[in-house]
Amino acid sequence: MAKPPLSMKPTGWFQVAWSAEIGVGDVHKMKYFDTEMVAWRAESGELTVMNAYCEHLGAHLGYGGTVVGEVLQCPFHGWQWSAEGRNVCIPYQDRPNRGRRMRTYPVVERNESVYIWHDIDRREPYFDVPDVFAAFGDGSGVDGYYPQQRLYREHLELHPQYVLENGVDFAHFKYVHNTPIVPIFTRHDFGEPVSFVDFTITFEGDDGQRIEDVNSGVEAINGGLGIAVTKSWGMIDNRTISAITPVDEFTSDVRFMVYIGRTPHKDQARAAAKADEFGREVIRQFEQDIEIWRHQRYSDPPALATDEYEGFTAIRQWAKQFYPDGIGGSAADVYAATQKG
Known part of the structure; x- marks a missing residue:
């Protein structure tokens, strides 16, 4: 990928793990937005994501840090940090250091995933993480679907906006x-900030049919640049989640999840096998897109066909609000301006 003229530190919600990767008492190392981070789960089950380096003398809390009840303890000198990033204990002193604080990130666990809110100006979240079931308002839930199938590709040279533009x-x-x-x-x-794209599509038949006769399609909801959820209708019932999270100035981690709907069937084992097969096909098609994105160059302005102009213009204008470095102003400011207008 030729590095695009787009910030790799946009504002929004981004997936950094799956919930099952971080059990009670676990300390999980990760790097996103060019920043070393740790995620840890307290005895109560509360999940915290914070910068990795102890504010005392800079030990990395992911290497030997331990969860002690509701706090994270540094392996170097035993300093303890709360879920709010505050120092609550220095074991060889009778009072904590109230002047220093670890940076923590707003966290949401949804659809078996861990999302953090990233904003370089540290603004609070102003939109929510879309739920792959509840967001479509049709009464569906995870119990109506087979277990989630997943793809995970690390450190790919692609930008989150490529994936969102694919939707139009x-x-x-x-x-x-x-x-x-x-x-x-x-x-x-x-x-x-949460946008919607619907389209009529079929994967069956031949090129002699008319689009007017197609009775199937996809509804997509984009939660900023980091998350997109989809619902298919008129075909095999499936929901997908794509989550693209920048790692550094050149690469992103890609996660893609698929749920296949359960249907009444006499042979449950055969039905489950068919669902697994279809889920793998959905993932294969997403991998086809990945192969394009990871070798893509950002074209600005693009040479668009007439019918492409409306969709690409709309999504690129929309995307500007999430960049803090002059492309579209800060996300919160752009959003505030749209509300005033």
């Missing part, structure tokens, strides 16, 4: 995923 790129479906006809977009709603 109707032409690629035919040439990357071999759909018989080009889909038609029925909704582009980029008025808020």
